[in-house]
Amino acid sequence: MTPSARSSAIILVPGHWLGAWAWDEVREHLNTDTTRAIALTLPGLDGNDPDRATKTLEDQAAAILDALGQAGASEENPATLVAHSGANAPVSLVIDRHPELVHRVVWVDSGPVASGSIFAPDLPSEVEELALPPFEALGQQASLEGLSPEMLERFRAHAVPEPGPVLRQAVELTNEHRRRVRTTLVCCSMSSAQVLELARAGHPMFAEVATLEHVDVIDLPTGHWPMWSRPRDLAEIIQSKASRSY
Template identity: 65%
Template sequence: MATTPLRPPVVLVAGHWLGGWAWDQVVAHLVDGGRPVVALTLPGLSADDPERTTRTLDDQAAAIVDTIRGPEIAGQGVVLVAHSGANAPVSIVLDRHPELVRRVVWVDSGPVAAGTVFAPDLPEAVTELPLPPFDVLGQQASLAGLSEADLERFRARAVPEPAAALRQAIELTNPARHRVPTTLVCCSLAGDRMLELARAGHPMFAPVTALEDLELVDLPTGHWPMWSRPRDLARVIDAAARRVS
């Protein structure tokens, strides 16, 4: 009797200020296509977390590992999807447990370098970093493709980032992280331009040059494609997952 191959589950991790809710439309498309999926809210990014402001990147990485090892995944190994600032805890996971991840998909994001600190100059008195005004945010990341309703939902549901995570230096020592098959979904910057910058040593993109199995996918839109192009993003994620099915 023929057996049906396991379809690797997808674990979705959103960037700064966001929880699992940010992926709702993408999850719906993936589930409709038969793909097992978990959308994770990291420690420190739930308004109900009583220790929210003291959560660290280590706490967040541990939560990702617990999810991968949990009953919903059942030890199958996963396709791990990281958007934006989720690259910090996901880079830690890849360094500490590369064997748990069958493919990593970076959504307008990418691996970080050892020693990276997101906000090294954040004053010690600051305990959290709230979502900035959109005119300020738009100078840091493209808001292209977002409707007023998207922005209203973002503002209403955003949770401030815990300062402890933003100040933490990222420790990476395991070169096996570079061997995890990788898909880079390039949204606000085209893939060929990103590679140019990486090869030129740009600190944000340079870690890409160490990756041994790299696929680039252009999905032109702004920095939040889970809202601006959710169906297309789901298709890209599912296609990446099929590469390990």
């Protein structure tokens, strides 16, 4: 980044089971002299909150909007949103409601969801929360490539069960302007070529990507949690995308 380049504030939003701690290594590599980075623990993911299992996507979207406000985001000074994995639902809500506050959204092994999407539509109503599965089962759903035993141990120790209401709530989107927000897909456990092919084919997980007006893709080959397996490389991508001259 050149000395004259301006950077927007960066809001780091972790995926399921994770809190602000998940971004610690990435934040170490961000240039805080030119960038203000705020890592979030979304409502429902604070292990000390006795009411966390009742939190909803609306609560999470409100928390992201609060963080944008704390960062001073405005139409004249929009921020960069970075969303990992399951953070795509609340971040999609925020972009739909306030696209003018977002300079760019960086999806980390993730992507925007379509209106009507529900993460776990078949999750029984009596299930209050969903704990982090055993790693053998989790590895069947998302790549653990690049994660050392120590990283996995930390993941297990810090993980907080995901609230049931968050997993069962439908994402309702109405604002076509959300599709005009500059978008970067950081492709890790799948290549960008695979993601774009699925988007063109209308795959439910990636169909919304095909509707975006300004999208670029970056390959960062690793597992589903690059904030731990390749934190420096991910930080460099985020830093460059937060630059207003980019």
